[in-house]
Amino acid sequence: MHRFQIVIVGCGQMANAWVNYAIARPDAAIVALVDIRRESAQAMADKHGLSCGIYTDLASALQETTANLVFDITIPAVHREVVLTALSHSCDVLGEKPMAPSMEEAKLMVDAAVRSGRMYAVMQNRRFLQPIRAYKHILESGTIGKLGFLTAQFFVGPRFGGFRDAMDSPLLLDMAIHTFDQARFLIGADPVSVYCHEFNPAGSWYQGRAAAACIFEFGDGIVFTFNGSWAAQGVPTSWDAEWRAIGSHGTAIWDGNHAPYAEVVVPETDAAKSFIAPTKRTEAEFQWGDRQERHDGCLDEMFAALIEGRDAETVCTDNIKSMAMVYGALESARIGQKVQL
């Protein structure tokens, strides 16, 4: 029998990546597909040539199969129900972001996971990229000196249709979780406060607020700012955001599309005597080996953690800190004041 007996819940658009990954693993078998719309689960089975059980509710699938692992790829409003059901059937859970549509629900899910002794880890595919690992190496290695200021720009204009169009805060809740998680990953620390202005810009086709400007303070004087809109047409940034990190000796850039690099003050320069100190360009070192990237890279890490009996990098007890950035920003926008995290 395969080591991982997987039930996949939510057979929408995103589920294809998860199904493909599970099929490719020799130690895994998909034992059931679940969707409240039976036809979606059946269509997923037909598309990928799966002969597993088809269900409309998770509890039945877990009772009637030998499942020990659940993939939660439902919409955010349903994640709590799925995760709690899976944990109560002694299954580990690997789920899509964001954990939940409220911080209270997310905390409840983390508590349940900790109590159960099972692992619940969250997909944060945008930190599993060769260039962001190389960019982090620039920041960690001291190439630009002591980090003081990190900025991210995120401007794209997708017309999704579906649940995002009706959300109150589609950008902050469904997308910025990625950029905030990337910032926490890059800085290697957690923020202490946030001030956020959230709004729906002119021309937006979203019902909710599709744009935001946020200022996060990290310890040690580090500031991270985020400017983003999901209703920005023309001259798009990368979906992985456009990054600028300013340190005491220079600046590191990652535009989200090309290799990161830095420009640092030439060491023998007496910078204080120059109007603009001369700098030298340094290319990023790619040291992350031949690992898989994006969803597959994050799933590789989650499965490695399950096999090695350790927490995954994006385990819920850590991921909730990225959630706290999202909900702190939402709270700040609501009250119009800086919020402590």
Ligand SMILES: NC(=O)c1ccc[n+]([C@@H]2O[C@H](COP(=O)([O-])OP(=O)(O)OC[C@H]3O[C@@H](n4cnc5c(N)ncnc54)[C@H](O)[C@@H]3O)[C@@H](O)[C@H]2O)c1
């Ligand atoms: N990591 C990423 O880059 C990324 C990208 C896109 C979406 N996502 C996330 O993936 C998740 C799914 O997004 P999507 O675009 O596939 O959405 P989708 O609407 O295409 O699919 C969701 C599926 O869940 C099913 N569903 C809803 N309620 C259910 C329930 N109670 N039980 C079983 N099935 C249920 C729906 O019928 C639908 O088939 C969301 O959390 C989203 O934020 C992540």
